Amino acid sequence: MGWVLHKGTWDFPDSGRYLQAAENFRVYGKLYAKPWLGLPPRGQAVQEFTIRPLGYPLAVLGLRGGMTRPALLLGLQNLLSLLNIGLVLSLWARRARPKARQWARALVVVLSFPAQLIYANAVMSEMLLQTAVVVMIATGLGFIRTQRKQYFAGVAGATIVALLLKPVFYPLACVIAGLGMWLASRGRRLDFVFIGLIPLVVVVLYMGWNKERTGYFHFSSIAEINLLHYNAAGVVRQAEGPAAEEKWVASVLQEANKQPDFATRQHVIRTRAGAALWAHPAVYARQHLQGMAALFLDPGRFDITQFLRLEPSNGSGLLAQAQTGGLLQALCHMPSAMLSLLGWVLLANVVRLVLAARGFLRLKHSEPGLRYGRWIALGLLLYVALLTGPLGAARFLVPVWPLLLGLALMGLQKGAGLDESGADEATPVSEDQRQS
16 A cells, blocks of 8 residues: 555556546536536447446545545555455354464465455455455355344345446346345245345336436446457457457447437447357357456456556457467566566466365355355356456456455365364364354
8 A cells, every 4th residue: 555655556547437437426416437528428428427336436535535645545445455354364264273384374375366455555446346245245144044134134235335336246136136035935024025126126226327317228338348349359359350350349339329329329239249249159158268267367467567557568468368379479578577476376376276166165064154155155256257258357356356265265274174163174172162
């Protein structure tokens, strides 16, 4: 935090839209992510109304307080980062009762994910979203143990916060609604239905507000942006080459921007992009799987170069260069120190995945809360990976990284597994300890 406040490196490429949206909301009452010119925007400019959800601009507005440097905001994000990691470590320590050597290994596991430290010190929504996910898991585990509706309400509330911070979480509202109905059918309690429907009602109301402002019923324009510029464009690039990709994207934008209203414009983008994906389903499936793998393995070159203000060797990421055959050339031009750092982080990511798989399997012998909770953790990890798709990178793993960390820590201990008390199976446990 001291480094970024001294060097001013808290400003990432996407930070500007959050800052601008907060400023426009303060001055004009408009949630708009580009400079507000006083006239209703038209065409492509309309997307700036909904490119960023309401949550993080409000946090920026409330915590920046007119200061040139966002010390309060970054301070809060650092505290939340420590809290999230601390909660995971405390849960592990209560079960594993680690000695000094295990604590040292756990520290290595934590520090080998630079994105956690970087995004705690950037004007980006990842750390607040991570906290919402941790609360979601904590209240979910509490509900599994107690079946009390207060904990289920906590899950619903954390889901609302998460979807107002990042659009990737708004489909989760349907999952919570379905879960509420399922719980009500089991226990004949309608209150679970009402609680489960609250996030979905928030989503519908928010989409209605967006329709009022743009004429298009949707949650965020980032969906069409990613569909065009990443999903479909990536398929065209792999199938026909970079030149064809650039020409195709330009033609889609030209046709879309000629439309009389924003809703028709977005429909054109969805139709043209969908046709490109259906024309090359195998290419897109491979691209999507590569992105999901990159979410867990990406060493975070972009994050590190932005944080240290280093000049990247190429404007595109390592995954994009691998897809176009330029990965080896990019690695050859990379400074040896950066290449070494990224290599170590990549190795740590692989080891962490192996440990997480081991921890997931070992938790099948634990108490019901963690036995079922491991499936919730795995479900959220796969949910984010699936919806992120070709965009997979270390940054997008940050919100759910504590879940991966928790599973990896559970896989650290030696022995066959953890028993109900949380100690190694080889360790004798007294009856008093077991009851405790």
